[in-house]
Amino acid sequence: MQDRPHRSALYIPGSKDRALDKARGLPVDMILFDLEDAVTPDAKIAARDTLYAALAAGGYGPRLKIVRINALDTPWGVEDAAAVAAMACDGVLLPKVNGPGDVDALAGLVPDLPIWAMMETPQGVLNAAAIAAHPRIAGFVLGTNDLAKDMNSRGRTALMMSLQHCLLAAKAARIVALDGVYNAFKDDDGLRAECAEGRDMGFDGKTLIHPAQIAIANAEFGPSEDEIALARRQIAAFEAAEAEGQGVAVVDGKIVENLHIVTARATLAKAEAIAALESA
Structure with a gap:
């Protein structure tokens, strides 16, 4: 559900x-x-x-x-x-x-x-x-x-x-x-x-x-355009940090850890589900 x-x-x-x-x-x-x-x-x-x-x-x-x-x-x-x-x-x-x-x-x-x-x-x-x-x-x-x-x-x-x-x-x-x-x-x-x-x-x-x-x-x-954009930036920054062997990233002056990435990915998944529902 x-x-x-x-x-x-x-x-x-x-x-x-x-x-x-x-x-x-x-x-x-x-x-x-x-x-x-x-x-x-x-x-x-x-x-x-x-x-x-x-x-x-x-x-x-x-x-x-x-x-x-x-x-x-x-x-x-x-x-x-x-x-x-x-x-x-x-x-x-x-x-x-x-x-x-x-x-x-x-x-x-x-x-x-x-x-x-x-x-x-x-x-x-x-x-x-x-x-x-x-x-x-x-x-x-x-x-x-x-x-x-x-x-x-x-x-x-x-x-x-x-x-x-x-x-x-x-x-x-x-x-x-x-x-x-x-x-x-x-x-x-x-x-x-x-x-x-x-x-x-x-x-x-x-x-x-x-x-x-x-x-x-x-x-x-539903997630706003700003929330979607932030989620994407958080994921990109965290993945870049991980590639350098680091466990945290910084976006807009704030620490981004794995727990924030879980939320960011959920935001993008929700946006995709809404788009699919509205186009059906």
Whole structure:
């Protein structure tokens, strides 16, 4: 999973034919087809058939296709899971994951699909390491709105410990971690700032609620031209130093060691993966 871009992950209602069709042409890395919050209770059963038909028709290209089901303790969750198991998707996203037992329960219903966990409850955050270590888990999706509600907190600063705790667990398990949504979809400056913060923290990408947010997330979570150029200069300088029998190089007045080269090569690999995805 880590060898492909996850810069932008857009929620799309699984019940809306028009939205499902429009998503085929969006420059997003991932689509989170939603059977949960974006679908009203009276439309949840029909949404399964609508989404099944859309995915069967294809046309989503190389985008990662993940389906968010309803929680298994709701009237729809178990049947959602059975339906998703037969869909042409790349994984299933389980809401309200409190511990690895919740993952076990879903794993038996979708034996062939990677499982992603919505990290959106206090108990889930406290159990993040155990959830991330589950062999079926492919990634974390931070549900910051629900987490803020359960914590009765205001503002992103109040969630910072929870974000970092989940992020540490994801990195330790080498799985993908996606930052929560930014609700003010018309506030480009605010979105850009929150994406930059999430990227600096180490998140792999941002979950989005509107197509207008895609370009900013892609730009902020992808390497810039300056970062790519620096990575190339670091690699060239380090290789030249090694050829002379030295273990370090200097670039722009800063020491460059092997650990910096690991990061530089990862930057170039990510840039190449993004280019391949966008040209597909």
